[in-house]
Amino acid sequence: DTAVSQTPKYLVTQMGNDKSIKCEQNLGHDTMYWYKQDSKKFLKIMFSYNNKELIINETVPNRFSPKSPDKAHLNLHINSLELGDSAVYFCASSQGQPSGANVLTFGAGSRLTVL
Amino acid sequence: AQSVTQLDSHVSVSEGTPVLLRCNYSSSYSPSLFWYVQHPNKGLQLLLKYTSAATLVKGINGFEAEFKKSETSFHLTKPSAHMSDAAEYFCVVSDHNGNQFYFGTGTSLTVIP
Numbered sequence: 001d002t003a004v005s006q007t008p009k010y011l012v013t014q015m016g017n018d019k020s021i022k023c024e025q026n027l028g029h030d031t032m033y034w035y036k037q038d039s040k041k042f043l044k045i046m047f048s049y050n051n052k053e054l055i056i057n058e059t060v061p062n063r064f065s066p067k068s069p070d071k072a073h074l075n076l077h078i079n080s081l082e083l084g085d086s087a088v089y090f091c092a093s094s095q096g097q098p099s100g101a102n103v104l105t106f107g108a109g110s111r112l113t114v115l
Numbered sequence: 116a117q118s119v120t121q122l123d124s125h126v127s128v129s130e131g132t133p134v135l136l137r138c139n140y141s142s143s144y145s146p147s148l149f150w151y152v153q154h155p156n157k158g159l160q161l162l163l164k165y166t167s168a169a170t171l172v173k174g175i176n177g178f179e180a181e182f183k184k185s186e187t188s189f190h191l192t193k194p195s196a197h198m199s200d201a202a203e204y205f206c207v208v209s210d211h212n213g214n215q216f217y218f219g220t221g222t223s224l225t226v227i228p
Contacts, residue, residue, distance in 0.1 A: 031214055041153075041203050043218045056215060090158060094213070102213035103149070106158040 003027070006091045006107035013081060014115055020077045021110045023091030031055070032074035033104070034066060035090040043090070049074055081114045088112070117142045117208045119189075121219035129227045134178075134193040136222045138206030141187065148189045149207040149216075150180055159205065165189060176200070201226045 006023040013019055025032060033056070034046040048056035049068040063079040078085060091107040122137040140146055150162040163174025170182040176199075180191045189206060206219040 041221045041223070043205065043221075045215070048214065050214065092159075094216075102147075102209060103161055103164060104151075104159075104207075104216055106151075106160070108158040 004091055004093050004105050004107040006089075006110050008110060009108065010111050010113075012113045012115065015081055015083060017081050018077070018079045019081060019112070020075055021089055021091075021112070022073070022075045023107060024073050025091075025093040025105070026072065027093055027105060029093035029095050029105070030071055031094045031102075032068065032071070033092040033094075034074065034076050035092060037088045037090060037109070039087070047074075047076075078112075081112075083114050086112055086114045117146065117210055117215075117217045119148075119206045119208050119217060119219040121204075121206050121222050123222050124220065125223045125225070127225040127227060128196045130198055131195050134191070134196045134200065134224065136191040136204050136206075136224065138189045138191065138219060139187050140189055140206070140208050142208055144211055147209045147213065148180075148182065149209070150174065150178070150189075150191050151205045151207060153203040153205065153221075155202070162191070162204075196224075196226045198226050198228065200224060 004025045031050045033048045036044045046060050047066040051071050052068045065077045068074045088109045088111045090109050092104045094102040118141045120139045148165040151159040153159045163172045165172045165182045173179045178193045204222045209216050
């Protein structure tokens with residue numbers, strides 16, 4: 001199936017640990033994103049990569065580090081996890097061409113719970 | 116700068132009655148606008164998009180939205196609500212490069228049997 005897939009779907013961990021969430025898309029898109037959705041359903045952009053180059057880097061603690069080994073993958077590594085990091089993290093991709101017709105395609109989300 | 120405002124955080128309708136979810140946008144040029152739906156514990160799915168073609172846009176599951184430049188609005192409607200429409204709905208505008216997307220705060224739709 002063509003899709004954006006992210007793993008793991010659920011992640012429960014202790015404060016202070018380091019964890020990673022992986023994302024892969026097989027849509028041939030050039031741009032990938034990480035969004036954070038809090039308990040009130042607010043969606044906040046964290047990072048965006050276009051062809052492995054960082055193009056959006058919002059105000060996010062530097063404990064969060066994205067890595068894009070190729071344009072089909074964008075992983076999110078989080079160091080020294082804190083309670084406030086508990087959220088659902090969504091990966092998304094878009095064609096990335098300079099056009100208003102770009103559409104975001106989302107993964108199913110990764111629910112991170114920090115205890 | 117681009118932004119969207121979803122005027123209602125919660126909307127409740129009875130099954131079989133019309134749905135109206137309101138969205139106003141702000142954009143310094145002709146915008147691209149989208150509605151996404153998120154069912155409980157699921158990812159976001161595109162309902163429909165407006166990209167300067169027809170002002171009345173039809174989407175999936177019987178939803179449609181009308182772009183009104185004079186009112187800077189892009190409201191989402193459906194003639195008859197179904198129980199399966201209960202979800203969170205997000206209005207989104209993109210920048211002129213199509214690389215950055217600005218989300219509204221979401222409207223939670225409840226459908227009463």
